[in-house]
Amino acid sequence: MATPIIRQVRAHTVTGGGADYHDQDDGHWIDDRIATPMAKYPAYRDSRRDFGINVLGTLVVEIETDTGVTGFAVTTGGEPAAFIVERHLARFLEGRKVTEIEAIWDQMFNATLYYGRRGLVLNAISGVDLALWDLLGQVRQEPVHAMIGGAVRDEQVFYATGARPDLAKGMGFIGGKMAWRHIEAEGAQGIREEMEILGRMRDATGPDFWLMYDCWMSMSVDYATRVARAGHELGLKWVEECLPPDDFWGYAELRRRVPQGMLVTTGEHEATRWGFRMLLEMGCCDFIQPDVGWCGGLTELLKISAIADSHGKMVVPHGSSVYSYHFVMTRQNSPFAEFLMMAPKADEVVPMFSPMLENEPVPQNGRLHISALDRPGFGVTLAPDLKLNRPYTH
Ligand SMILES: C[C@H](O)[C@H](O)[C@@H](O)[C@@H](O)C(=O)O
Numbered sequence: 001m002a003t004p005i006i007r008q009v010r011a012h013t014v015t016g017g018g019a020d021y022h023d024q025d026d027g028h029w030i031d032d033r034i035a036t037p038m039a040k041y042p043a044y045r046d047s048r049r050d051f052g053i054n055v056l057g058t059l060v061v062e063i064e065t066d067t068g069v070t071g072f073a074v075t076t077g078g079e080p081a082a083f084i085v086e087r088h089l090a091r092f093l094e095g096r097k098v099t100e101i102e103a104i105w106d107q108m109f110n111a112t113l114y115y116g117r118r119g120l121v122l123n124a125i126s127g128v129d130l131a132l133w134d135l136l137g138q139v140r141q142e143p144v145h146a147m148i149g150g151a152v153r154d155e156q157v158f159y160a161t162g163a164r165p166d167l168a169k170g171m172g173f174i175g176g177k178m179a180w181r182h183i184e185a186e187g188a189q190g191i192r193e194e195m196e197i198l199g200r201m202r203d204a205t206g207p208d209f210w211l212m213y214d215c216w217m218s219m220s221v222d223y224a225t226r227v228a229r230a231g232h233e234l235g236l237k238w239v240e241e242c243l244p245p246d247d248f249w250g251y252a253e254l255r256r257r258v259p260q261g262m263l264v265t266t267g268e269h270e271a272t273r274w275g276f277r278m279l280l281e282m283g284c285c286d287f288i289q290p291d292v293g294w295c296g297g298l299t300e301l302l303k304i305s306a307i308a309d310s311h312g313k314m315v316v317p318h319g320s321s322v323y324s325y326h327f328v329m330t331r332q333n334s335p336f337a338e339f340l341m342m343a344p345k346a347d348e349v350v351p352m353f354s355p356m357l358e359n360e361p362v363p364q365n366g367r368l369h370i371s372a373l374d375r376p377g378f379g380v381t382l383a384p385d386l387k388l389n390r391p392y393t394h
């Protein structure tokens with residue numbers, strides 16, 4: 001049978017949550033005075049939406065073959081990413097075989113090198129790459145995990161990110177990661193207030209449940225060191241993304257300063273094998289947390305994972321739903337994954353990209369069995385009532 005040829009690439013945008021999961025209403029834990037690099041400005045202290053964390057929206061990439069088979073993926077990127085897909089990247093796909101994933105990735109990356117390398121352009125490339133893997137799975141009628149080496153375990157376990165680690169333990173998760181909500185200007189009092197919360201969570205979850213803080217690029221090395229030392233007393237397992245992504249030197253220094261046994265992690269806003277090589281070779285972190293929708297897609301994440309493995313480091317992808325579950329299931333050095341609690345009070349498990357995807361699997365009792373991923377491609381479909389907008393054509 002002839003290999004299907006890519007006939008058309010389409011880039012749509014969707015607003016309101018979904019892959020742009022920070023786009024939530026007031027009262028959601030994920031936007032409750034969380035510390036950020038902008039929080040030192042009073043106008044941007046209360047909500048990350050005030051500085052525009054939700055300006056992009058969701059990018060939906062659809063790729064259709066000459067035989068009428070369609071693959072798709074969603075990521076963060078919205079209209080500007082749609083422009084990049086339609087007006088630049090599509091030319092490297094249309095007319096190509098569905099199997100040319102590696103060559104297409106190399107051309108998309110090198111053709112955008114003069115204005116890309118990281119950030120939005122890599123989000124767009126990631127969206128296209130994930131849609132290509134979904135398409136190949138639809139054509140071959142195979143789940144993605146079967147096409148990238150096959151499962152190395154029957155199920156994967158998750159830690160929960162949200163405001164209620166105490167509830168997450170009861171839901172079967174192996175740990176709970178909270179967002180750090182104080183800034184350096186709030187000094188020792190801010191750390192004390194946070195440690196009171198951590199202490200209550202430790203009392204509620206017992207001595208062995210993992211507790212972590214996500215610091216979302218908001219700290220200095222000195223402040224992060226103080227946070228790590230204070231948290232260590234309460235069994236804090238890791239401090240995540242304390243510093244801006246490009247401060248490789250700061251991360252290496254922080255790792256030298258934190259108490260023995262405290263893990264320093266980062267990577268969700270890093271991209272490509274070169275960015276993660278830098279993090280690993282400079283000793284910036286104890287494990288890496290790439291987002292498969294932002295780092296270059298699955299094709300690039302497989303390369304990143306091999307580099308991490310050569311350093312003896314784990315890859316624990318940033319919460320990205322099915323797009324990372326197939327990867328985690330097939331990697332020896334990815335023994336657990338993140339699940340982002342998207343319910344406003346972090347008190348129930350809801351699909352991460354809700355309401356965009358049908359058949360989006362969620363952990364049951366904090367774990368996901370391989371059988372939940374046994375449909376072709378990534379195993380999800382776009383919700384039929386989703387309002388797609390195609391802002392650009394080519
Ligand atoms: C909870 C964090 O502030 C971010 O909102 C989250 O997207 C990310 O950093 C994470 O690790 O889940």
Ligand SMILES: [Mg+2]
Nearest residue numbers: 214240241268
């Ligand atoms: Mg994080």
